[in-house]
Amino acid sequence: MPFENIPSVQVPLTVEQAEIMEQRQVKKHQVAVVLVHWFNALVWLLELTTGAALLVNPAYRVAPQWYLTMMQDVFGTSANLLRFHIAVGLTWIAVFLAYAIFGWRHYLHAEVLRKEVGLDNDDFEWLRIRTLLLVGRTKKHLPPQGAYNAGQKMYALLVYTMIPVIMITGLIMTFHLLATAVVAWAMVLHFFAVGMVVSGLMIHVYMGAVFPEERPAFYSMITGQVNELYAYHHHFKWWRDVRLQQQAWERQWAEEEAGNVHGDGATVHSRPVIGAYTLPNEEN
Amino acid sequence: MARYAMVIDQERCVGCQSCTVACKSEWDVPIGGARTRVRPAGVRGIYPNFTSTFLVSQCNHCDKPTCVQACPTGATYQDANGIVRINKQLCIGCGSCVSACPYGARYINGDKGVADKCDFCAARVERGLEPACVNTCPAKAKIFGSLEDSNSAVFNLVYHGGAQRIETSDVNIGPNVYYLAKPEQMELAAAAFPPIPPQTIAAGRVWSGLVKKVVFLAVGATFLGQAVAFFRQLNVGEKQFED
Numbered sequence: 001m002p003f004e005n006i007p008s009v010q011v012p013l014t015v016e017q018a019e020i021m022e023q024r025q026v027k028k029h030q031v032a033v034v035l036v037h038w039f040n041a042l043v044w045l046l047e048l049t050t051g052a053a054l055l056v057n058p059a060y061r062v063a064p065q066w067y068l069t070m071m072q073d074v075f076g077t078s079a080n081l082l083r084f085h086i087a088v089g090l091t092w093i094a095v096f097l098a099y100a101i102f103g104w105r106h107y108l109h110a111e112v113l114r115k116e117v118g119l120d121n122d123d124f125e126w127l128r129i130r131t132l133l134l135v136g137r138t139k140k141h142l143p144p145q146g147a148y149n150a151g152q153k154m155y156a157l158l159v160y161t162m163i164p165v166i167m168i169t170g171l172i173m174t175f176h177l178l179a180t181a182v183v184a185w186a187m188v189l190h191f192f193a194v195g196m197v198v199s200g201l202m203i204h205v206y207m208g209a210v211f212p213e214e215r216p217a218f219y220s221m222i223t224g225q226v227n228e229l230y231a232y233h234h235h236f237k238w239w240r241d242v243r244l245q246q247q248a249w250e251r252q253w254a255e256e257e258a259g260n261v262h263g264d265g266a267t268v269h270s271r272p273v274i275g276a277y278t279l280p281n282e283e284n
Numbered sequence: 285m286a287r288y289a290m291v292i293d294q295e296r297c298v299g300c301q302s303c304t305v306a307c308k309s310e311w312d313v314p315i316g317g318a319r320t321r322v323r324p325a326g327v328r329g330i331y332p333n334f335t336s337t338f339l340v341s342q343c344n345h346c347d348k349p350t351c352v353q354a355c356p357t358g359a360t361y362q363d364a365n366g367i368v369r370i371n372k373q374l375c376i377g378c379g380s381c382v383s384a385c386p387y388g389a390r391y392i393n394g395d396k397g398v399a400d401k402c403d404f405c406a407a408r409v410e411r412g413l414e415p416a417c418v419n420t421c422p423a424k425a426k427i428f429g430s431l432e433d434s435n436s437a438v439f440n441l442v443y444h445g446g447a448q449r450i451e452t453s454d455v456n457i458g459p460n461v462y463y464l465a466k467p468e469q470m471e472l473a474a475a476a477f478p479p480i481p482p483q484t485i486a487a488g489r490v491w492s493g494l495v496k497k498v499v500f501l502a503v504g505a506t507f508l509g510q511a512v513a514f515f516r517q518l519n520v521g522e523k524q525f526e527d
Contacts, residue, residue, distance in 0.1 A: 056358035059492045062499075078358055079373035173376045176397020180379035183397075184487035187356060187378055188495055195499030199506045206510035212517065 006243045010144055010236045013229075021228040026242055028147070028231075029224045033107065036099055037221055043092045044201070050085040051194065054078070060191075089170050096163070116148055117157050122237070123150035144236035151207075155200045162193040169193070286430035287366045288404055290418075291441045292340045294465035294473065296425035299324060299338040303417035303426060310405065310416040317391040319343070319402040320417055325476035328468070337469040339477050340426070342417075343368060343389040343402040347458025350482040354384035356491075360399070365430075366460060369403050372396070380488055386455040386479035404428070431460075438462075455479035 013021070029037075052063040053071030056078070061068075075081040100108055122143040127150045132138035148156065169186035176183060208218050216230040231239040299322050307313065307320045320342040327336045345368045352360050352368065359374035360381050370381075375398040382390045382399060393400040405415035413419070418426045429438035441447040447462035448470060463470060 054357060057353075057356045059488065060356045060496075062496070079371060082357075082374055173378075176377040180377060180382070180392050181485075181487070183376055184378040184380065184485050187376065188487045188491050191491065192495045192499065195495070195503060199499070199502035202503065202506035202510050206513065210510075210514060210517070 006240060006247060008240070010232070013232070018229055021232060024228040025223075025225040026228050026231050026239070027224055028220045028226045030106065031224060032099070032103060034221055034224050036095070039095060040092075043088055046088050047085060047092070048194070048198070050075075050081055050088070053081055054085060055191075086170075086174050089167075089174070093167050093171070096167070113160075115146065117153045117160065119150060119153055120146075122146075123153060126150040127154075145234065145238070146241075147235055147238040149234070151203070155204055158200050159197055162197045165189055165193040166197075285364055285432065287432045288345065288409070289366070289429070289431045289438050289442060289460040289462065290342075290404070290415075291427040291438055291445075291447045291462045291464060293423075293425045293427070294337050294339070294463055294469055296423040297322070297338050297340055298423055300422065302420050302422055303340065306416040306420035307402070310408075311400075313400070314393060314395045317393055317400060319400065323477065325469075325473045328472055335466070335468045335472055337465060337473055339473040341387060341389065341477065342461060343385075343404075344387055344459030344461045345404065346460065350384045350386065350457055351381035351390065354380040354482070354484065354488070356380060356488070363406070367404050367406050367409075368401075369406060370399055370401065372398050375399050378485070378487070380485050383483040383485045386457070386482055387450075387459065388477075388480070450474055450477075450479060452479055454481045 050071065053068050055061050055063070056068055071081060072078060075084060106112065122145065125143045126145060129138060129140050129142055130151065132140070133142075169190040172178060172183055172186040173190065207214050208221070214234075216226045217234075220226045228239065231242070301322050303320055304318065304322055308318075311319055313319055320340065322338050322340050325337050325339050327334055329335055345362075345366050347366075349360075349362055349368050352362055354360075355375075356378065357374045357376060359371045359376075360368065361371065362368045377392055377397045377399060379392055379399070382392060385401075390399055390401040392398070405413070405417075408415060415426075415428055418428045427437050427441065429436035431439055431442060433439055441464060442462050445464065447464050449459050449462055450470075450473070451457075451459065452474075463473070465473065
């Protein structure tokens with residue numbers, strides 16, 4: 001066992017502890033989240049590449065002329081390009097709607113959101129120190145973080161706010177809903193919301209795919225798991241919660257094993273379901 | 285290649301609205317919208333010495349169409365034959381073109397939610413027919429043809445017959461609907477329905493003046509940030525980051 005007593009503050013690890021923890025996996029993302037993440041990534045890739053090609057007027061344009069010409073050639077006509085953009089967008093809305101309806105309790109409930117994207121005092125401190133670290137004005141350590149750090153939380157908040165804006169304005173433009181002026185402003189809002197997400201996406205993709213320290217987070221978006229050492233270093237408060245939860249289960253199970261015998265003399269052998277934790281071999 | 289234009293003889297027009305009706309029925313124009321209109325320009329003077337006229341107006345298929353410049357999606361475009369058309373599949377109905385037209389020739393079709401206007405009955409013209417309004421005018425006040433065809437009535441009226449454009453020093457975009465009228469009638473019509481300098485809708489101004497800059501700045505800043513971090517990573521080497 002790496003720890004008999006789970007520490008309440010981050011303590012230096014022994015080499016042995018670190019080695020054991022690196023081998024142990026903690027479940028971080030459910031399969032639905034992993035699937036929706038990559039579906040979303042694909043949608044963003046397709047929608048950004050086609051969306052940029054739809055803005056042809058010089059006053060509105062964001063992409064160079066050769067790109068517009070190339071995309072028009074790929075799709076044959078601008079109408080095809082728009083049809084594709086709309087088809088992908090509507091599919092995106094349909095999938096997210098299903099995700100929201102069926103996954104409400106698991107992923108979008110206020111309790112879950114508060115835990116995942118709500119900023120606490122540690123988060124504000126993290127943002128302050130992170131900023132100072134970036135400009136080299138402090139040597140302090142970053143405060144412990146929950147399942148997501150303050151940067152990730154802020155990006156999530158941005159995305160959670162902007163995605164409904166993108167969807168609603170997209171529907172307004174697709175189906176020419178409401179007044180003419182509303183359609184005109186929907187166009188502006190659609191572009192603004194996408195722009196804001198893309199500005200965060202730059203960091204999201206870099207941190208996820210390129211930055212070496214966060215590499216386990218990238219793999220967790222495929223396997224759903226992170227190793228415990230990474231969790232300990234990067235998401236201490238979450239690691240502690242998971243360990244405490246696991247310890248409670250282990251105790252409960254041990255008590256049941258030890259002597260809690262039913263009336264007919266049969267021992268309860270069913271191990272409790274450990275939802276958020278993959279138990280390694282305890283011989284470690 | 286033809287270059288289409290129209291001449292409207294205001295001395296012949298009696299304001300019967302036959303062209304309006306023909307156009308509405310040909311193109312299923314909803315109530316409240318119009319691809320062509322006949323408006324009385326008022327009366328100047330006292331009987332029996334007075335001037336009065338109707339102004340028949342529609343899309344002018346201008347040489348430098350401001351609506352084409354204003355359309356964000358490229359739905360409004362100009363054919364090589366000079367006809368300004370709308371690709372309904374691309375139009376989102378934002379109204380940019382409606383505000384950009386100095387002649388008030390465009391409207392938003394409430395049934396379809398997209399912009400609509402006269403296209404010289406391009407679908408009819410392609411089949412060798414005249415535009416519906418020209419075909420139906422009982423006074424033959426509307427004359428349609430190509431400015432490239434020296435035998436056409438339009439060519440003769442525009443280049444030799446004194447047909448005029450309605451333009452001002454502010455609005456000078458080469459309208460291709462010409463008018464035949466007495467000078468005082470032209471003056472009356474131009475005073476009653478002067479072309480209005482093209483307007484950019486508020487949303488369009490905010491897009492190019494503010495939002496585009498904010499988005500470029502935000503995306504540029506984070507791109508730069510991650511680029512710096514990436515080159516630092518290349519420089520330092522990844523070993524340093526891993527425990």
